[in-house]
Amino acid sequence: MRCVQMTATGGPEVLQPAECPQPEPGAGQVRVRLAAAGINPVDTKIRHNGLFDPSAALPAILGCDGAGTVEAAGSGVDGLEPGDRVLFLNGGIGLEPGNYAEQAVVDARFVAALPEAVDLASAAATPLAAITAWEGLFDRGRLEAGERVLVHAGAGGVGHLAVQLARSAGAHVITTVSDDAKERFVRGLGADEVIRYRERDFAEAARACTGGRGVDLVLDTVGGETCARSVHALATYGRLVTILALPAEEVDWKHARLHNLAVTQELMLSPMVLDRDDLRIHQRSVLEACARRLADGTLRTHVAQRFPLEEAAQAHRTLEAGGTVGKLVLEIGG
Structure with missing residues (x-):
């Protein structure tokens, strides 16, 4: 073959x-x-x-x-x-x-x-992208109808499926993109609000979208600094799920502790590896x-x-x- x-x-x-x-x-x-x-x-x-x-x-x-x-x-x-x-x-x-x-x-x-x-x-x-999005949103993130979720890179492989799955679950979906074409794309998928991360601080924008409260869940598909800064986009008792390795030294753990944030990793390959x-x-x-x-x-x-x-x-x-x-x-x- x-x-x-x-x-x-x-x-x-x-x-x-x-x-x-x-x-x-x-x-x-x-x-x-x-x-x-x-x-x-x-x-x-x-x-x-x-x-x-x-x-x-x-x-x-x-x-x-x-x-x-x-x-x-x-x-x-x-x-x-x-x-x-x-x-x-x-x-x-x-x-x-x-x-x-x-x-x-x-x-x-x-x-x-x-x-x-x-x-x-x-x-x-x-398969890989959908399972990652599903596990990140629902198995790890425990997303429920009526909650507000921030999906990073909503036009990407995992992100564009996560936007749709979150929307169909009854969540209010906020996502980040880089340009006009990607904004049009994610709005067509049902994103409620779109943050142009090159033009606005996404954490500040996420808080602004929620009346200063912050989102209930962040699904991070980018990692690094984006993951670290995501704790500041969350509401008290919010949840951060990242599909990349945690940037442990960069995360504001004092802020995460004060606000009782849950920080979780999602690696959908684990069942196959283990x-x-x-x-x-x-x-x-x-x-x-x-x-x-x-x-x-x-x-x-x-x-x-x-x-x-x-x-x-x-x-x-x-x-x-x-x-x-x-x-x-x-x-x-x-």
């Missing part, structure tokens, strides 16, 4: 087209013919820094996100059969082969059914919920650009250049 392999750590040039043997499903597994694979920032970080398992040998196939059609099922698989359309998050970090390939073998328990109404490329761009099947099954349920919303139009994954499989290196260059609205995908086949 055709695939793209990471042949070494380094720049995008280490991603090389190759031919690999067709994978065969074992007991409880399905083989999926991939139509598309999502591109995520974690892919570029792994390419640059190395695999999660430092003992794993190169070459490796990257890509956590996939969507396609079931080709074959191993023994003991119930509820999935050849021809079924599916999406999933699996592999791509050095523990199992990823989805920059024509085919992938996946534990059937982690595969979500995909309605016919959903475009396969859009579906492939969804081999927690129970948590991965929960993530599949999140994907099933998102797939239904994609089908009925209440959730939209915006695909900014599509690349042929063999142009994975160029897709990485595009992502690392910054400024992408929504997601990038590799189109692989039917």
Whole structure:
């Protein structure tokens, strides 16, 4: 089968087209013919820094996100059969082969059914970003209807899904963007208020949007100084969830303590890294919920650009250049 392999750590040039043997499903597994694979920032970080398992040998196939059609099922698989359309998050970090390939073998328990109404490329761009947004807002952030949430980088891969999910949950959604085009984009997704962070201090603006009270929840998708300053956008007893590592030395912990703020991290790869099947099954349920919303139009994954499989290196260059609205995908086949 055709695939793209990471042949070494380094720049995008280490991603090389190759031919690999067709994978065969074992007991409880399905083989999926991939139509598309999502591109995520974690892919570029792994390419640059190395695999999660430092003992794993190169070459490796990257890509956590996939969507396609079931080709074959191993023994003991119930509820999935050849021809079924599916999406999933699996592999791509050095523990199992990823989805920059024509085919992938996946534990059937982690595969979500995909309605016919959903475009396969859009579906492939969804899993990692949607699970991150869902867990950050609801599992970690405990967002409830009527609350005010600040989503950083609302036009980004995670951010644009978080804006929609928060809005559909009945929250008042405030988000940050950099320019006119991104502001129009997030308003089209349902953002109630938009902060141009290059023109206004976002913490001051968030407090102004809430009559000086501050927001109930911040979902930080940027990290660093943005994460640290976010504690000043929160109301007393507010919650900060970041999808990046905490900048511990920069956070005003005295302010956080005084206002009884909860500060939480969200890494949706943890269930896969820690081999927690129970948590991965929960993530599949999140994907099933998102797939239904994609089908009925209440959730939209915006695909900014599509690349042929063999142009994975160029897709990485595009992502690392910054400024992408929504997601990038590799189109692989039917």
